[in-house]
Amino acid sequence: MTDSQIETLLADGIAAAKAAWHKDEHPTVQREHKLRAQDLLQQVIELDETNAKAWLWLSTVVNSPQDRLICLENVLALDPANAAAHKGVVLLKQQYPELFDDSVAEESDAAEESDAADDYAQPSKQGCPFCQHPISQMDTVCPHCELPLVVDCPVCNTRVDVELDTCPRCNHLMGDYHLPSVYFTQLAIDYRENHRTGRALDALRVSERLQPDQPDLYRQIGEVLAELGEPGAAISTLETAVKKEPDQMGPYLALGRVLQQEGQWERAEKVYREAMRTAPESSETYYALGNLLFQQNRLDEARKHLQHTVKIDPQHGAAWARLGQLYDQNKKYQPAVRAYRQATKFLIPNTPDEQRVQERLKILDPQLHGRTARSWWQLILQTAVPAAIIFIAALLDARFQMTQIHWSGWLAILLGIAGSFLWVTAFSLPRNPVICALTGNPQGIDEMEHRWIVSTLGAILWLVALVIILLPLG
Numbered sequence: 001m002t003d004s005q006i007e008t009l010l011a012d013g014i015a016a017a018k019a020a021w022h023k024d025e026h027p028t029v030q031r032e033h034k035l036r037a038q039d040l041l042q043q044v045i046e047l048d049e050t051n052a053k054a055w056l057w058l059s060t061v062v063n064s065p066q067d068r069l070i071c072l073e074n075v076l077a078l079d080p081a082n083a084a085a086h087k088g089v090v091l092l093k094q095q096y097p098e099l100f101d102d103s104v105a106e107e108s109d110a111a112e113e114s115d116a117a118d119d120y121a122q123p124s125k126q127g128c129p130f131c132q133h134p135i136s137q138m139d140t141v142c143p144h145c146e147l148p149l150v151v152d153c154p155v156c157n158t159r160v161d162v163e164l165d166t167c168p169r170c171n172h173l174m175g176d177y178h179l180p181s182v183y184f185t186q187l188a189i190d191y192r193e194n195h196r197t198g199r200a201l202d203a204l205r206v207s208e209r210l211q212p213d214q215p216d217l218y219r220q221i222g223e224v225l226a227e228l229g230e231p232g233a234a235i236s237t238l239e240t241a242v243k244k245e246p247d248q249m250g251p252y253l254a255l256g257r258v259l260q261q262e263g264q265w266e267r268a269e270k271v272y273r274e275a276m277r278t279a280p281e282s283s284e285t286y287y288a289l290g291n292l293l294f295q296q297n298r299l300d301e302a303r304k305h306l307q308h309t310v311k312i313d314p315q316h317g318a319a320w321a322r323l324g325q326l327y328d329q330n331k332k333y334q335p336a337v338r339a340y341r342q343a344t345k346f347l348i349p350n351t352p353d354e355q356r357v358q359e360r361l362k363i364l365d366p367q368l369h370g371r372t373a374r375s376w377w378q379l380i381l382q383t384a385v386p387a388a389i390i391f392i393a394a395l396l397d398a399r400f401q402m403t404q405i406h407w408s409g410w411l412a413i414l415l416g417i418a419g420s421f422l423w424v425t426a427f428s429l430p431r432n433p434v435i436c437a438l439t440g441n442p443q444g445i446d447e448m449e450h451r452w453i454v455s456t457l458g459a460i461l462w463l464v465a466l467v468i469i470l471l472p473l474g
């Protein structure tokens, strides 16, 4: 098994362990997650027993405090400075002092083990829920472990005791404080969703103190710092995030975005290209780079990247919008309209981006001129002018005697009409009634990708017709 397969196994195990602690899950589901997490993390350890992360996460899902202690001791043997493991051992010592008395450690039986597991899940009635030290009723931060004892509800701002799993006022799910680092990270996510960025940063800082080696933590801190208008701090934090998880796409994208905002385009491009290395076929990296290139007015490269984005993910509204803008800027209005139309299907309605697209579409969309585009009269009028030139030339050649027109003259007239029709259809009336009937498509060739081929063919036919008359056959 390769390292990356072990990493995947570990990531799945951690995800299952986290899910096992999620309060909004049904107890049976929680139990399933727990068993799955045990299984996956044990597999990782069988393959690599020096994996401290696997031992640490396993400690959160084993059934007995004895097993938990073994896991934590293994973490500390591998990584003596691991703060989370130290904290876990302290917690165990307070809850199960007998564990640390060697003679008793062997004596537990299965019944006791399951009791112990239940005890662990119960909120403590006295003392700090995190470190169990005695606290006063007035404390909002534990004087010993310095963790917050009350937090603001992300939705309604009510002060909520960390031991409550739902907000008493709005019933928002507050999460499970038993796994403090996960609790505070999740709280930060909720704060961000509710646009309370400052609070999110506080929660992430607490989480960082608890477990600085959490995956994805520094990416989140960096993004929050950027949102709070501290680009310098955001960039250095995101650089740390990239160093910590060099194979994850998220930190690169986050770093690239801040650099781009700061006008450091060259660095941003480098970072996005690194992101591409971690996930070669991700629509997000292609979009990020395409967007940056567009901003730098490197339109050809930008177009390639944006086209690739919508090829990977045809529902990428932002990429369609940017692509529309790019065509628009190049005065390629037909493809611009097509891209804008796609964008409106996938962008969230009434957002500034979506409204901008709608505005532009109102101006450009030939559907507004649908009546002209579909009228017989326009088709005949526009086709007649170039076709008439060929006809008059043929007539001139026959000294204005219709009956004297050579068969090659009639051929030229036919080619002239066909050429004019193709030219007009591709150039100005892609939804004319004839082409709609011929293609069986009510949009005619309006949606066609390479319409220039049709207009070129039309022009060539017309020229051939003229040549035939000027150099009569036979």
Ligand SMILES: [Zn+2]
Pocket: 128, 129, 130, 131, 132, 133, 142, 143, 144, 145, 146, 147
């Ligand atoms: Zn405490």
Ligand SMILES: [Zn+2]
Pocket: 153, 154, 155, 156, 157, 158, 167, 168, 169, 170, 171, 172
């Ligand atoms: Zn609330």
